[in-house]
Amino acid sequence: MPNLPEIDTQFLLDFLTKLLNTPSPTGLAEPAIALTEQTLEAFPALKLSRTRKGALLATWPGERDDCPRALTAHADTLGAMVKEIKSNGRLKLSQIGGYAWNNIEGEGCTVYTRFGRPLRGSILLTKASAHVYGPEINDTKRSADTLEVRLDARTFTEKETLDLGISVGDFVAFDPRVEINAGFVRSRHLDDKACVAALVAAVKALADAGLKPARTTSLLISNYEEVGHGAAAGIPADVEELLVVDMAAVGEGQASDEFHASLCVKDSGGPYHHGLSDRLRTLAEKHAIPYKVDIYPYYRSDGEAFWSAGGDIAVASSAPV
């Protein structure tokens, strides 16, 4: 087999850093979609378009036109919305996507008001001070009722917060805390921006090598994955194979780890397409790509969103870690 084209790692890291620093909770993912679109505009062979839902579709005509393929990754992230402005001027949150409440405790956040500048704040336990509440802090179950946003603004009442321009339904983005250190990239929102960056870097690698895909290939950068229907629409009707590129599920008992690509052959939605998964295993072996095969216990991908919406093609799911 010929060698795979070289990935421009610096380009990948620069784009990934920019993407991670572009807030995009589901429902407000447009800036991240637009950044990806601008970056792909550097490759004129790709035809770029948007779905009516706002996802980005990039189609690259291949050596052959039959049996076109697609890959998808999502640019939206977990986040929140303002559920309620409390009588003490602080904000109660409604989750966007599924995550444990304790994962956002202490995080900095930005509230996007309808008019005017975004406001900054912190997500705190309602009884945050150990000097006041003592052991109650460790005993408190983290939930929508026990966490709140304290704004970087002088407000002690609901009215003062309303006067800041905040209203119910404003989007809240959690700080991405991007750090590149000793070859590792750390950030809250690597899911799934790492995969979007991997796809864009793969396009650049092929283009730099003067190559194009063997078959016409579309990339769908979806914008509603975290709430379950990202790629339900947007895959071109003639596509015959879809590969979902999203995060792995790493933990005790899992085969996946941070140093291998992984191929998810089954998750909460059932098995993926055996023939396509098997072909990906064969390709990884031929090209000496270290990988693991795994089953993700509490996980659904955009491939299942597509299948559930009636998609009638082979779907497989992979992860860069």
Ligand SMILES: [Zn+2]
């Ligand atoms: Zn994801």
